[in-house]
Amino acid sequence: MSTRPASPLGRHASTTERTGSSLPFDDTRHLLAHRFLVDEAYLLDAQDYATWLDLLTDDIHYFMPVRVTTALGAGFDCAPGMAHFDEDKYSLSRRVARFATEHAWTEDPPSRLRHHLGNIRTFATPTDHELVVESAVLLFRSRGDVREPAVVSAGREDLLRSTSDGWRLARRTIMVDESVLRIQNLAVFL
Secondary structure, rough: OOOOOOHHHHHHHHOOOOOOOOOOOOOOHHHHHHHHHHHHHHHHHHHHHHHHHHHHEEEEEEEEEOOOHHHHHHHHEEEEEEEEEEOHHHHHHHHHHHOOOOOHHHHHOEEEEEEEEEEEEEEOOOOEEEEEEEEEEEEEOOOOOOOOOEEEEEEEEEEEEOOOOOEEEEEEEEEOOOOOOOOOOOOOOO
C-alpha cells in the first residue's frame, strides 16, 4: 500500500515511507502504535469526533481511493483521480462540525458502529519520531431497525507522528476490499 495515487489535497502531506521489515510485536514502538489505533477505534465507535480530530496532525491526509477491478497486468487497481475520501484537516473538521447541525440527516438517528482491528504491523521510518503502521479494519454499521447492517473491509496504511502532545495521525490511506461499496453512505470514518 505504500504507493499512493496522486491527490490534490495530499500534495502537502508527509511522504515518509517505511524502512526494513516490520517491528517485533513486543517492540515498544509497536505497542504504542497498537494502543493508538485501539484507542482511536473506541473514539470512532463512540462517535467522539471532536476528540478524534485532536489526534490528527495539521498536515493530515485522509485518503480512500476508488478501487477498480482490472486485468492482472493492468498495473493499477484504483481509478485515477477518484477517491471516496481525499481530505485534509480543514475538510475533516467541516464534516465533523456538520454532525452537530440539523443537516446531518445521514446520521440522524446515529449509526451504531464497531471498528474491528487486526493484522497490525509497525515499521520504522528514517526519522525516530514517525512510524508507518499497517492494519486491517472491519467496520460494522447498523442504522435503525429496518435496513440490513453494513460491513466494510479495508486495509489501512497510517503514518503516526510523535509530538509533544503524544502520538498523532499524520496520514491515512484506506484501501477498501470491494470495488462496489455496499454501504448506504460514507458519513463515518474508517
